[in-house]
Amino acid sequence: MQPSPSSAQAPPRANLAGWLYVSPLVLVLVPFFVAPILVVLAASFFATDGFGGLTPEFTLASYVEVLHSALTLKLYLATIKFTVLTWIFTLIIGFFVAYFLVFHVRNQLLAIGLFLLCTVPFWTSNIIRMISWIPLLGKEGLINQALLALGVIRQPLEVLLFSDLAVVIAYVHQLTIFMIVPIFNSMARIDKKLIEAAIDAGASRFDILRLIVVPMSKSGIALGTIFVVSIVMGDFFVVKVMSGGGSASVVSAFYEDVGVLQYPTAAASAVLLTLVLVAIVSLILRTVDIRQEITR
Amino acid sequence: MSAVLADIHKTDMSKSVGSAATKAIAPSKGGRPWTFYVLATLFSLYVIALYGPMFCIYILSFQDIRGGLVFPMKGHSLHWFVDLFTQVRTGDVKGSFDRSIKLAVIVTAITVVVSFLAGLGFRKRFRGDTFVFYMMIGSLVAPGLVLGLGTGLLFQALGLNASWYTSALGAQLSWTLPFGVLVMFAVMSRFNHVWEEAAYDLGASRWQSIRLVMIPVLAPGLVAVALFGFTLSYDEFARSLQTAGSLNTLPLEIWSMTLNVTSPSLYALGTVTTIVSFVVIGASLGSIVLIQKKRGSSAKA
Numbered sequence: 001m002q003p004s005p006s007s008a009q010a011p012p013r014a015n016l017a018g019w020l021y022v023s024p025l026v027l028v029l030v031p032f033f034v035a036p037i038l039v040v041l042a043a044s045f046f047a048t049d050g051f052g053g054l055t056p057e058f059t060l061a062s063y064v065e066v067l068h069s070a071l072t073l074k075l076y077l078a079t080i081k082f083t084v085l086t087w088i089f090t091l092i093i094g095f096f097v098a099y100f101l102v103f104h105v106r107n108q109l110l111a112i113g114l115f116l117l118c119t120v121p122f123w124t125s126n127i128i129r130m131i132s133w134i135p136l137l138g139k140e141g142l143i144n145q146a147l148l149a150l151g152v153i154r155q156p157l158e159v160l161l162f163s164d165l166a167v168v169i170a171y172v173h174q175l176t177i178f179m180i181v182p183i184f185n186s187m188a189r190i191d192k193k194l195i196e197a198a199i200d201a202g203a204s205r206f207d208i209l210r211l212i213v214v215p216m217s218k219s220g221i222a223l224g225t226i227f228v229v230s231i232v233m234g235d236f237f238v239v240k241v242m243s244g245g246g247s248a249s250v251v252s253a254f255y256e257d258v259g260v261l262q263y264p265t266a267a268a269s270a271v272l273l274t275l276v277l278v279a280i281v282s283l284i285l286r287t288v289d290i291r292q293e294i295t296r
Numbered sequence: 297m298s299a300v301l302a303d304i305h306k307t308d309m310s311k312s313v314g315s316a317a318t319k320a321i322a323p324s325k326g327g328r329p330w331t332f333y334v335l336a337t338l339f340s341l342y343v344i345a346l347y348g349p350m351f352c353i354y355i356l357s358f359q360d361i362r363g364g365l366v367f368p369m370k371g372h373s374l375h376w377f378v379d380l381f382t383q384v385r386t387g388d389v390k391g392s393f394d395r396s397i398k399l400a401v402i403v404t405a406i407t408v409v410v411s412f413l414a415g416l417g418f419r420k421r422f423r424g425d426t427f428v429f430y431m432m433i434g435s436l437v438a439p440g441l442v443l444g445l446g447t448g449l450l451f452q453a454l455g456l457n458a459s460w461y462t463s464a465l466g467a468q469l470s471w472t473l474p475f476g477v478l479v480m481f482a483v484m485s486r487f488n489h490v491w492e493e494a495a496y497d498l499g500a501s502r503w504q505s506i507r508l509v510m511i512p513v514l515a516p517g518l519v520a521v522a523l524f525g526f527t528l529s530y531d532e533f534a535r536s537l538q539t540a541g542s543l544n545t546l547p548l549e550i551w552s553m554t555l556n557v558t559s560p561s562l563y564a565l566g567t568v569t570t571i572v573s574f575v576v577i578g579a580s581l582g583s584i585v586l587i588q589k590k591r592g593s594s595a596k597a
Contacts, residue, residue, distance in 0.1 A: 024414070025410050025477065031466060034431065104331070104332045135356055165536060235440070237534070251441055251442070
C-alpha cells in the first residue's frame with residue numbers, strides 16, 4: 001500500500017473508485033459516529049425541564065454550570081491521575097515485554113507463541129477480567145490471607161480492593177496489551193544489523209536502548225499511548241466497580257448525570273472531555289503519521 | 297494484534313535472515329546476558345498477573361452450594377452453572393446470551409465485508425481519504441458511553457425504538473469497523489500487487505481478480521478481522537448500554553449482576569463466556585494455521 005504522492009493529482013476515476021470502496025464504512029460512521037456526536041453537541045446547548053425533557057433554546061447554562069462547579073476540577077484531576085499512572089505502568093511493562101520478545105527470544109516461533117499468549121485475554125470479556133480481581137484483592141482475598149499467614153500484617157488490608165489502587169491495577173491489567181502490540185510491531189522492524197553495527201562501533205547495551213531501540217519504537221509508543229489514554233479517559237465502569245463507588249472520573253459523573261436525566265449538563269461535560277481528548281490525540285499524531293506507520 | 301498476522305506471514309523468510317543477525321543484544325549461541333534473566337522474570341510475572349486472576353474465578357465457579365466469592369474452595373460441583381441458567385433472580389442470562397451471539401455474528405459479517413472494501417479503497421489515494429481516515433480514528437477513540445448516549449438520543453428524536461439489532465448494532469459497528477480496517481491495512485500492506493496485475497493481464501475483470509486472487513490470498517487476514525469483529529462485539533459494553541433498548545446483551549447482563557449478585561453464579565457466567573471466547577479464538581487461529589499449511593503443501597507439490 002504505497003500512497004501515491006498527492007491526492008490532488010489523483011484522476012477523477014480514482015477518486016470515484018476510492019469513495020465507492022469506502023462508502024459502506026462512511027454509511028456506518030455518519031449515522032453512528034458523526035450524528036451522535038452532533039446530537040450530544042446540540043443537547044449541550046439545550047435547556048432542560050429537569051425531567052429529561054429538552055427544549056431547543058440556545059443556552060450556555062450547562063457549560064457555565066459545568067465550568068463553575070468545583071466538582072468538575074476534582075473529576076478532571078482524578079481522571080488525569082488515573083490516566084498518567086496507567087500510562088506510566090503500561091508503557092514500562094509493555095516496552096520491556098516487547099523488548100524481551102523481540103530481542104531476547106531466539107526462536108521466532110516461540111516469540112510469536114509467547115506474543116499470542118499475551119494477546120489472548122484481549123479477546124475475552126473485560127468485565128470478567130475486572131471482577132476476577134475480587135478473590136485476590138478482597139478483604140478475605142488471597143493476598144490478605146497470605147500476608148496474614150506470613151505475619152506481615154495483623155489486620156487485613158482494606159486498601160487492596162475498592163480503592164484507587166484497585167482501579168489502577170485493573171487498568172494496567174486490561175490495557176498493557178495495547179502497548180505491547182504496537183511497540184512489538186515497530187521493534188520487530190528494527191534491522192538487527194543496525195544493532196550489530198552499533199556494537200561493533202563500541203556501543204554499550206544501554207546506548208543501544210537509548211539511541212536505537214527507543215527512537216525507532218517511537219511510533220509504536222505513540223500508537224499505544226493513544227489507545228491507553230483514550231480508553232482510560234473514556235472509561236467509567238472500571239472506576240465505578242473497582243473503587244467501590246469511592247472514586248469518580250469524568251465519564252462516571254456523566255453516567256450519573258444521565259441516570260438522573262440531566263442530559264444538558266452531561267452533554268456539556270462530554271463535549272469538554274471530547275475536546276480534551278482530541279487535543280491530546282492530535283498532539284500525539286503530530287509526532288507520528290499513524291497511517292503511514294500502519295501501512296508501511 | 298495485526299502484528300500477529302504479519303509475523304505469521306514473515307516467519308518463513310525471517311528464519312534464514314534471523315539466525316546470524318540476532319547476535320547483537322541476545323547472542324544466538326552461548327551464554328545469555330543478564331538482561332535476559334531480568335526480562336524473562338518480568339515477562340513471567342506479567343503472564344502470571346494476566347492469567348492468574350482469571351483462573352481464580354474459573355476455579356471458584358466450580359464450588360458447591362456453600363461457595364462464596366473468595367478462597368478457600370468449598371466443595372466442588374456444577375451447582376452455580378445450573379443456578380445460572382435456571383434461577384430467575386440472576387436475570388435473563390439465557391436470552392441475553394442468545395442475543396449476544398446473534399448480534400456478534402451479524403457484526404462479524406458486516407465488519408469483514410465493510411473492512412475488506414475499505415481496505416481496497418485505501419490502497420490508493422483519493423480526494424478526501426484523510427478525512428475518512430480521521431473520522432474512523434475519531435470513532436475509535438471517542439468515549440463509548442458518550443457515543444452510545446448520542447445514538448440513543450438520536451433514535452429517540454427520530455421516533456425510533458432502540459433495540460439490540462438496530463441502534464446497538466450500529467453503535468457496535470462504530471467500534472469494530474475501525475479495528476477491522478486497521479487490521480486490513482496491516483494485511484494489505486503485505487499483499488503483492490504483482491499478483492493482481494497478473495490477473496488483469498490474463499484478462500480477469502475487477503470482480504474476478506477480487507474473488508479469485510485477492511480473497512484467497514488475504515483469507516488469513518480476513519479470518520483475523522472476523523475474530524476482531526466477533527470478540528469485540530460479544531464483549532462490548534459501553535456503547536451498548538444506552539442503545540440496547542429493553543433487552544440486554546450478555547455484557548449488560550453481567551454488569552447488572554456485578555451490582556446485585558454476590559454468589560459464585562457471577563464467576564460461573566465468567567467461565568461460560570470465556571469458554572465461548574476461547575472456542576472462537578481457537579477456531580480462528582486454527583483456520584489461519586490450516587490455510588497456511590495448505591499453502592505450504594501445495595507450494596511444495
